[in-house]
Amino acid sequence: MASQKGPSQTDDVSSPHVNTPLGPKQPTHAAEDDALRHNDRKPTRGSAVNKTLAKGHPVTPPAFSKNHLQPPNSVTTALSDASSAARMLLNRLKQRIAATTLLSAALTMAWRSHGRTNNELVTALRRNGVYHSERVRDVMLAVDRADFCHSNPYLDAPQTIGYNATISAPHMHASALELLLPKLTNGSHVLDIGSGSGYLTTCMAHLVGSEGVVVGIEHIPQLVNLSIANIRKNHSEMMDDGRLKIIEGDGRLGYPAAAPYNAIHVGAAAESLPQNLVDQLAVGGRMILPVNMNDTRNGQRYVQVDKISDSEIQTKDLMGVIYVPLTSVEHQIGRR
Numbered sequence: 001m002a003s004q005k006g007p008s009q010t011d012d013v014s015s016p017h018v019n020t021p022l023g024p025k026q027p028t029h030a031a032e033d034d035a036l037r038h039n040d041r042k043p044t045r046g047s048a049v050n051k052t053l054a055k056g057h058p059v060t061p062p063a064f065s066k067n068h069l070q071p072p073n074s075v076t077t078a079l080s081d082a083s084s085a086a087r088m089l090l091n092r093l094k095q096r097i098a099a100t101t102l103l104s105a106a107l108t109m110a111w112r113s114h115g116r117t118n119n120e121l122v123t124a125l126r127r128n129g130v131y132h133s134e135r136v137r138d139v140m141l142a143v144d145r146a147d148f149c150h151s152n153p154y155l156d157a158p159q160t161i162g163y164n165a166t167i168s169a170p171h172m173h174a175s176a177l178e179l180l181l182p183k184l185t186n187g188s189h190v191l192d193i194g195s196g197s198g199y200l201t202t203c204m205a206h207l208v209g210s211e212g213v214v215v216g217i218e219h220i221p222q223l224v225n226l227s228i229a230n231i232r233k234n235h236s237e238m239m240d241d242g243r244l245k246i247i248e249g250d251g252r253l254g255y256p257a258a259a260p261y262n263a264i265h266v267g268a269a270a271e272s273l274p275q276n277l278v279d280q281l282a283v284g285g286r287m288i289l290p291v292n293m294n295d296t297r298n299g300q301r302y303v304q305v306d307k308i309s310d311s312e313i314q315t316k317d318l319m320g321v322i323y324v325p326l327t328s329v330e331h332q333i334g335r336r
Helices: 030-039 047-053 075-109 118-127 134-142 171-185 199-206 219-232 236-240 275-280 327-336
Strands: 160-162 165-167 188-191 215-220 242-250 263-264 281-292 301-311 310-322
Touching: 030 075, 030 118, 030 199, 118 171, 134 199, 160 219, 171 199, 171 219, 171 263, 171 281, 188 199, 199 215, 199 236, 199 263, 215 219, 215 301, 219 236, 219 242, 236 242, 263 275, 275 281
Parallel strands: 188 215, 188 263, 215 242, 263 281
Antiparallel strands: 160 165, 281 301, 301 310
């Protein structure tokens, strides 16, 4: 139930505001200015300059010292500070452009993975390097995206499913399956938070075999009903044998009843790493989720969490993404 950041999307970089003090008002040279103004025009009859010229005395231009040609120290300092700030901003922009270029290069081909059929879509995703495993290919061929997405099912882009929720782009589903694949084995317990349309939940249920359990938790009741209807089109047997469950509930709390989980997928952006979910992750388990970094430079990051022991986890920043927030029903329904 997320939308992702593609290569066409950009990050905001805020420019620092440089306050440049101008210093105290500099003294004026009234007499010199007056002389200059008079020398710039033709002498008039009766003027002081005219009388001086009449007596044969040359009019000497006002003398300028070296200091008159240099800005005051306060202005020089301000200009230097502004120049340093501009260089710092330029370096920051260069760094952001380089990072964005690398990310764009990695995702550009993914966003071209469209097809006219499910087979063409899955083939294009593999051809473009989004996934490599035969197991991922097989499960994506077995679960037709059109059963879960009523508009543009084979377009590699997120699609709305109502209630301010989306079904993720196919390349994100393929990436999630590839990242979690080592933990999706026969008998694994899996939690899918924000299960939305039910597509990814169904894919993972195929991968854990008849001895495994996959729980999809969704807090919007209409989407719970929608996902069950989607699954029952062609995968009813997995719901009937208890391998696949769709639960209405607050995904932020996880689902302790079926914990611990070998794999957890979170389909909405958390404000920070949710301790409730870390606690429900089995030792040796893996969770992937988007996390809001709370700044304009980094935005949301797709993070992999591996639980080494009950007291140790390892995190890995995978890439930048854009997901809907992991929030309450009231906030999601009321969000515009």
